[in-house]
Amino acid sequence: MKITYSPQLMEESVFRHLNHLERSGRRSEYDEFHSLADPIYEIPEDDREAEFAKVNKLFFIEKLGLGDFVLRALEACGLIPKRKLAGQQAAVPAGAVEMIEGGDADGEEQPEQQEETAVAETGQEQEEPEDKDEDEIQYDLDRTFEEKIREIMIKRAINKVDEGSNVLNRASGLPIIELRVLASRFANPEETQELEAFLIHEFMHARDMMDPQFDYEDAFIPGNPSMRNLITARFRLLWNVYVDARLARKGIKSVMPKEARFREFDNYYRKIPDKQRRAIFEGLWQSEQLTHEELLSMATDLDTLINQYIDYTDEFTEEDREYIHLQGSPCPLCKFPTYNWVDDPESVCDEMVIEAIKIDFPDWESKDGACDRCVEVYELRAGI
Ligand SMILES: [Zn+2]
Ligand SMILES: [Zn+2]
Incomplete structure (x- = not known):
C-alpha cells in the first residue's frame, strides 16, 4: 500500500502553512523555502513545474511533516497499524536541527518530532501505544485493511462540498481510497486537531465502504430528484452519527460532538415527539454494527428507523407515526x-x-x- 499526495494539495498546503508561520513571526522555514524555490524561476520554463513540485514535496512531507496528520488519522481508524515509517528516521532529525538553527523552534512541532524519532528507535515490531498523551486512545492493530488497500490518494478539494472520501476499485482488485481535503486545513498549526478529526472521520467512511460487514453498495435510491436528495441527506446524517459514535467510544475526537449531531438529527426528525426522538438517537448512537442497507432503509422509511430502536407504546402508537409528515414525503x-x-x-x-x-x-x-x-x-x- 502506498500513500500519495497530489502536487496541487502539497503546493497550496505548503504555501498556506509557510505564510501562516511567517505571519506569526517564524521566518526560518519560510526563508528556507524561498531560498530553494526562487532560483527555479531562472531555469527554462518547461522544467519549472517539476522542480517546484520537488520543493513542495520536500516541505510537505519532511520539513513541515504535514503528511504525519494523514498517517496518524489512518492509524486512529485502524486502516494502517500504528507504527513508524522507515525513511522518516533520517528526515525528521534533519528538519529538527534546522529548526533549532533557525532559533524558532516552537513548542508545537518539536515534541512531536522528537516523539517520532524516539518511536523509530524502539523498533518496528513493537506496536503497543507508547506515548503519554495518546494513552487513552485505543488503537485497532488489525492489519486486514492495510493489506487490502492498494493506494490512498490525498487530493486537494476545490471547496467544502468537494471534500470527502471515496473508495474506488471496490469490486475488482485492490481498492483505492481517495480523500479530498481543503489545503487551508493544513495552514494553521493551531488547528491541527480539527484537521485530524476531519481526516479520521472521512477515513472511517472509507473504512466502512471496504468492510464486508458494512456491505456498501452503490444503491439506487428511488423517487424524484428532490426525494432522492432528501433520502441522501438523511442517509449521510445517520452514517455520520454511526461514524462519530464509534470514534467517541474509542476516545477519539471527531468533527462533531454528540450533542451537535443530535441537533442535526433533531432538524430532520423534529416531528417525532421529543422523548421518542431522543430514544431513537440514543439507540443509533449505541449501535456497534450497522450495514449500508440498514442505514439506507432507515433513511428512506421512517417506520424502519423507529422499529429499529424503539417500541410503540400507548404514548406513541403506530397510528401516531402514520401521521408524522417528514419533509419531502x-x-x-x-x-x-x-x-x-x-x-x-x-x-x-x-x-x-x-x-x-x-x-x-x-x-x-x-x-x-x-x-x-x-x-x-x-x-x-x-x-x-
Ligand atoms: Zn461524514
Ligand atoms: Zn399538495
Missing part, C-alpha cells in the same frame, strides 16, 4: 414531495375547506395532512 392530495406541511388542516382551516377536499378525496382525513399549496387551492375553491 408526498402530499396525499397532489402527491408532490412536500416541505411545508399543514399537519392537521381541520385545526387551522374553515370546515368548508375540509369539505371541499373530501369531495375530491373521500378517503382523506385531516390527520393525513396536506401541503400548504393544496390547502391554499382548496381555500380558494371554498371561497375563503
Whole structure:
C-alpha cells in the first residue's frame, strides 16, 4: 500500500502553512523555502513545474511533516497499524536541527518530532501505544485493511462540498481510497486537531465502504430528484452519527460532538415527539454494527428507523407515526414531495375547506395532512 499526495494539495498546503508561520513571526522555514524555490524561476520554463513540485514535496512531507496528520488519522481508524515509517528516521532529525538553527523552534512541532524519532528507535515490531498523551486512545492493530488497500490518494478539494472520501476499485482488485481535503486545513498549526478529526472521520467512511460487514453498495435510491436528495441527506446524517459514535467510544475526537449531531438529527426528525426522538438517537448512537442497507432503509422509511430502536407504546402508537409528515414525503392530495406541511388542516382551516377536499378525496382525513399549496387551492375553491 502506498500513500500519495497530489502536487496541487502539497503546493497550496505548503504555501498556506509557510505564510501562516511567517505571519506569526517564524521566518526560518519560510526563508528556507524561498531560498530553494526562487532560483527555479531562472531555469527554462518547461522544467519549472517539476522542480517546484520537488520543493513542495520536500516541505510537505519532511520539513513541515504535514503528511504525519494523514498517517496518524489512518492509524486512529485502524486502516494502517500504528507504527513508524522507515525513511522518516533520517528526515525528521534533519528538519529538527534546522529548526533549532533557525532559533524558532516552537513548542508545537518539536515534541512531536522528537516523539517520532524516539518511536523509530524502539523498533518496528513493537506496536503497543507508547506515548503519554495518546494513552487513552485505543488503537485497532488489525492489519486486514492495510493489506487490502492498494493506494490512498490525498487530493486537494476545490471547496467544502468537494471534500470527502471515496473508495474506488471496490469490486475488482485492490481498492483505492481517495480523500479530498481543503489545503487551508493544513495552514494553521493551531488547528491541527480539527484537521485530524476531519481526516479520521472521512477515513472511517472509507473504512466502512471496504468492510464486508458494512456491505456498501452503490444503491439506487428511488423517487424524484428532490426525494432522492432528501433520502441522501438523511442517509449521510445517520452514517455520520454511526461514524462519530464509534470514534467517541474509542476516545477519539471527531468533527462533531454528540450533542451537535443530535441537533442535526433533531432538524430532520423534529416531528417525532421529543422523548421518542431522543430514544431513537440514543439507540443509533449505541449501535456497534450497522450495514449500508440498514442505514439506507432507515433513511428512506421512517417506520424502519423507529422499529429499529424503539417500541410503540400507548404514548406513541403506530397510528401516531402514520401521521408524522417528514419533509419531502408526498402530499396525499397532489402527491408532490412536500416541505411545508399543514399537519392537521381541520385545526387551522374553515370546515368548508375540509369539505371541499373530501369531495375530491373521500378517503382523506385531516390527520393525513396536506401541503400548504393544496390547502391554499382548496381555500380558494371554498371561497375563503
Ligand atoms: Zn461524514
Ligand atoms: Zn399538495
